Structure formats: C-alpha cells, structure tokens
Amino acid sequence: MKKLTRTFKQILILILAITFLGCEDDEGNLPKVVAGFTHTINVDNGVVTFINISENATNYSWDFGEGSTSMLINPVKAYPPGEYLVTLKATNVAGATEVFVDTIVISDVGAPVITLLGDTTINIMLGGSFTDPGATATDDLDGDITTNIVVAGDTVDVNTAGTYVITYNVSDAAGNAATQRTRTVIVAADVVAPVITLIGSETINITLGESFTDPGATATDDVDGDITANIVVAGDTVDVNTAYHLYNYL
Structure with missing residues (x-):
C-alpha cells in the first residue's frame, strides 16, 4: 500500500512538471505581444476614435485617463477640452502583456x-x-x-x-x-416720424349718386407739433357716380 501511494505521488509530480514545462514552452514559443494605438480627433465635438495597432494580443484593456475604461478593440470616446494620458494594456492567450501609453489633447474650438x-x-x-x-x-x-x-x-x-x-x-x-x-x-435733429390720425372711419360706404365730403385727418409731430396743414391728400378723386375710390394721406 505504501509503495502504491509513493508511485501515485511520483506520477502526480511528473504530470505537474510536464504541465509546467509545457506552459513555459508555449509562452516562450508565442510571438511577443506588442501594444500600440493611434487615434483621430473630431475637433468639432472632441470625439476620439482609437485605432488599435497591437500585435499578437487577444485581450485589450483601456484606461482613458479620466476615470473610465473599456475592453473594446477600437473604442470611441468623447472628451471635454483638456489633456489626457491614455493607457492600453494588450494581453495574449498565455497571459503575457505589454502596455502602451499616449497623451490625447482636446483643444477648445468653440467660439463664445x-x-x-x-x-x-x-x-x-x-x-x-x-x-x-x-x-x-x-x-x-x-x-x-x-x-x-x-x-x-x-x-x-x-x-x-x-x-x-x-x-x-x-x-x-x-x-x-x-x-x-x-x-x-x-x-x-428729428428722428421721430409724425403721426397721421384719420377723422371718421377708414372705410366709408355711400350710395351711388349721393354726395361725399372727405372727413379729413390730423397730423402731429413730437417736435413740430400740429402739422395737419401739411398733409398731402392724394389717391383717387371720389366720383359719386362711379363705384369704389381710395384716398391716400401723406
């Protein structure tokens, strides 16, 4: 029984050793992880589009420098004006990582x-x-x-x-x-126009053939006072024997 237990332990140790060496060998054989990104900035609204150029990685962790993060490959982020330190951590299947850091500057482009x-x-x-x-x-x-x-x-x-x-x-x-x-x-010297006030109604109806007397109008000015005498009456001459006429007061 003791011999069986000892043999089992030896086998278990051998399996662990092989597994460990195998993992080390896998990690050593995998291409090196290279982290990196470029970006474009929309100057009208401060929206940054990140372009991931990392190599040999399968997972990505972004820190946008103002408290927010993302696991997307190519995230898009809206920033207010300012300067931000953005960090990208790229990781491969074996857990190897590399970090790339760049500064994003968002200018104030809005005019008052x-x-x-x-x-x-x-x-x-x-x-x-x-x-x-x-x-x-x-x-x-x-x-x-x-x-x-x-x-x-x-x-x-x-x-x-x-x-x-x-x-x-x-x-x-x-x-x-x-x-x-x-x-x-x-x-x-005088910037206020005078005011004309019609006497009587703006529209007068009379029967064809009846008589008509223009009620007239008055005019006042803030500087010249009563300038009714300066009113110029123009437009149609009322012919009571012909329908429709129009008076103008200038």
Whole structure:
C-alpha cells in the first residue's frame, strides 16, 4: 500500500512538471505581444476614435485617463477640452502583456457668443442723452465672459448729427474669437416720424349718386407739433357716380 501511494505521488509530480514545462514552452514559443494605438480627433465635438495597432494580443484593456475604461478593440470616446494620458494594456492567450501609453489633447474650438442688449439700431435726438445698453458674452467652456468684452468703434457725440457704429468683440481663454456684433446709433435733429390720425372711419360706404365730403385727418409731430396743414391728400378723386375710390394721406 505504501509503495502504491509513493508511485501515485511520483506520477502526480511528473504530470505537474510536464504541465509546467509545457506552459513555459508555449509562452516562450508565442510571438511577443506588442501594444500600440493611434487615434483621430473630431475637433468639432472632441470625439476620439482609437485605432488599435497591437500585435499578437487577444485581450485589450483601456484606461482613458479620466476615470473610465473599456475592453473594446477600437473604442470611441468623447472628451471635454483638456489633456489626457491614455493607457492600453494588450494581453495574449498565455497571459503575457505589454502596455502602451499616449497623451490625447482636446483643444477648445468653440467660439463664445455675444448677445446685444437693447436694439441694434438706436435713434436719438440731437442734444439728447445716450447710454450704451451693452452686451453679454458666454462660452461653452469658460462660461460668462461678459467682463472680457472689448467695446470699440465710434464714440457717440450727441451734439453732432451723424451715424455712429459701436463694435463688440471677445475671445475665450483658448483664443477663439466671437463673431463681432455692432450697434448703430443715429443722432439727428428729428428722428421721430409724425403721426397721421384719420377723422371718421377708414372705410366709408355711400350710395351711388349721393354726395361725399372727405372727413379729413390730423397730423402731429413730437417736435413740430400740429402739422395737419401739411398733409398731402392724394389717391383717387371720389366720383359719386362711379363705384369704389381710395384716398391716400401723406
């Protein structure tokens, strides 16, 4: 019985030795694992497509440098602007591994946006006052950069009639420039048009052959006051014997 047990142990040791030597021989005969990758970057949205160029590997482990991982062969990853250290670990069937590391740089390519406050064209009277309503600016990465807006162009002189153009520009921290916005300020002695008010109804119906008297209209201006006498009446001459006529007041 002791002899049988001893023989069994010897056989077991022999099997383990053969298995161990066989594994070592397999690993030694397998081609060397080579890890590597290239990548392309979509500059519009920061999406990186990784292209695995590893050799003699069957499993892949990715660390994207910002806390996330993947086991895909050719993963696709969306990054915000920044710099990331990406690691690829390639492994063969025998467990041999190699690691490849590269740095991915995602640039900030989104330009900020300027929004004017108030009207793009402002009319003011000669001698009046003017305060620029200003503008705001936002960036997809830097946030509110209103304080960085550069206001240039003409200086509005309310005592000199003319057309003045004010410009607004801003860039984000990465140097992306916003589309310039402009505001036009018109300084004139009288910039408000007069108002015509019809007397009576806009549409008057009369029976063919009856008499007609135009009720007229009034006109007022913020500077000139009552300018009813300056109204020019044009259009059709009403012929009560002919259907349909149109009056214009200018």
